[in-house]
Amino acid sequence: MKTxxxxxxxxxxxxHVLRHWEDAGALLVPRDGNGYRVYDEAAVERARTVLTLRRVGLSLTEVAAAVSPTKSAAQVAVRAKIAVLRSEVRQRQRAxxxxxxxxxxxxxYLDDCADCAAFVRGA
Known part of the structure; x- marks a missing residue:
């Protein structure tokens, strides 16, 4: 057990970040008889998962959905984020x-270039 x-x-x-994740519903941590958080290995692993999901760009709301107890709900959240990231990648590639x-x-001047003008118009 860890503090x-x-x-x-x-x-x-x-x-404070761990407390915030818990308040947001993205992390579930068991409590002892005195109400203190107790981080067993499972809770530490859940915290690592939340950290990883945050680092790859998920908001806390998205993380809470991605760690949903039902696999189908988690998959919906992750697939939605994948779609957003793919769209962002396409935008960056065009840029x-x-x-x-x-x-x-x-x-x-870029205004004199038909190719540049086409990009500006979204062609």
Missing amino acids: IGEVAAELGIGA IVFLQHAVECRHR
């Missing part, structure tokens, strides 16, 4: 193409 401070130190986060063209464009 909240020990788990926070192990994960490299503040104890890279545009910026690469802008760097290599023979026109002095």
Whole structure:
């Protein structure tokens, strides 16, 4: 069994973060008879999972859904995030193409370039 401070130190986060995750419903931590949080190995592993999900971009609401007790509910939340991330990747890829063209464009002003104008119009 570990204290909240020990788990926070192990994960490299503040104890207040663990409390916040619990308040938000993203982390369930059992309590002892005195009401203190007790982090057994399962609770520490759940905290690691929440941390990983946060680091890959899920909001606490999304994390709470992703750690849902029902697999189907968790999958819905994760699939929705995957769709958002894929959309963001496509947007970034288009931005890279545009910026690469802008760097290599023979026109002095981007407004003079039909390719640049097409990108601005969303073509």
